[in-house]
Amino acid sequence: MRLLVLADSLAFHGPAGPLPANDPRLWPNLAAAELGGRAELAAGFGWTAREAWWALTGDPRVWAELADADVLVLAVGSMDTLPSPLPTYLRQGLRYLRPEGLRRAARRGYVAAQPWLARALGGRPVALPPRLTVHHLDESLRAVRALRPGLPVVGIVPSVHRAPAYAGVHTGHAEAVRAVRTWAAEADVPLLDLPTLVGPHLRAGQGNPDGMHWGWSAHRKVATELVDLIRKNLPDLSVSDLT
Template identity: 55%
Template sequence: MTSSEPTPIGTDAAPQRPVLLVIGDSLSYYGPKGGLPADHPQIWPNLVAAELGWDVELVARIGWTTRDAWWAMTQDPRVWAAIPHAGAVVLAVGGMDTLPSPLPTALREGLRYIRPPALRRAARNAYGWLQPRLSPLGRPVALPPRVSVEYLETIRDALAYMRPDLPVIGTMPSVHRSEQYRSVHAGRLPAARAITRWAAEKSVPLVDLAEAVRENVFSDDANPDGIHWGWEGHRRVAAAVGDAVRIVHRDAEVPVEGLR
């Protein structure tokens, strides 16, 4: 029988492996030299899945905030397909929410729609010139902590409605040293406090990305943009997320020897 032929009725099919559903931003798939395909073996979602013996569904995009994660929940059919088979969901968003955004987010997102192309390039150059010069103000941030937590809770509540048994794991914002933001990150601490309160109230395990990647971000091994991590950062995040998944999911397998 070829692989294209249907399995006869009554034949025992191999059980489907749990899916690690990751809804994230570019920290989920950028390495030391830039963005990578979702199946790249060295990015942290795939390291975690390999360690647990699970499959992975990575739904992420550069610049995504918690608001974008909620939109993915409501609009992306990959998320809908993954939820019934998920062993755990990792909400790897929130870091972008904390970055200085003195110019409206809607302005940045709308640059791509400006026509004609010459005007679009001029507007993009102007935005790129203003952003680092206004970032030392530190405010406003892309999303206030209160709003970030509202979106996280909306996502958690929706998942609990569909799958009451499905573990949800949150993340604390990472750190950065980006010249694009003049290394300003005044919004991180208020966001971390708000997320911690929410997680404690809703019994959501948290992975502290800053704790995992701080050393790597401030080393020469990280991405030169000052935001994205090197491979050691991905390995440390994978170890932390894997530990969290094993705690909340009784069926997670023992780590593969030597993976860490």
């Protein structure tokens, strides 16, 4: 059993920070181990459905893994819902500012202003509007089904947060959840319900201090539910694949 997981930092970030993709405590690896296989992770900080689409269509390492995958997990969409006071191209462009002192000052200023702007603008705009999240998820699905018609695909319901960096604002979440659920129902893609699984964990302060990423108990819970979802909704997989 080989899981190919396209994801954001929720897949490789633990209670104390980011980790190598092969850390056995991360939910993709826990799920793959329970299924008797391994996970291949393509992910990045802040990845939205758009970055997953770019990886799927532009990264030859992902192409290689896609050819041998038994299940594709599209674990993106959560970061799409976050407040993004600056347009993405400007926010991401801060890293290219020179000289170094200017870059650091601009970055500090943006980090300091972000919570205030998230409140002042009511959480709008979001990093990626729901219609574009669904567009990129659907394009990814169409591409995969053209190349690997029988490959099972699993998605996620966008996760929640209580991050001070965004002043706890998450007004774009509900609309994104509705859009993703509607798309998944029409596309016949089973969804892993992240808000139900990790919401209480985050609200209880049991995750990373950043209020967004998870502790190990949440990683285990997500992994267990992913395995159950695969077993219940992907009956075309052989019994030997699931042991």
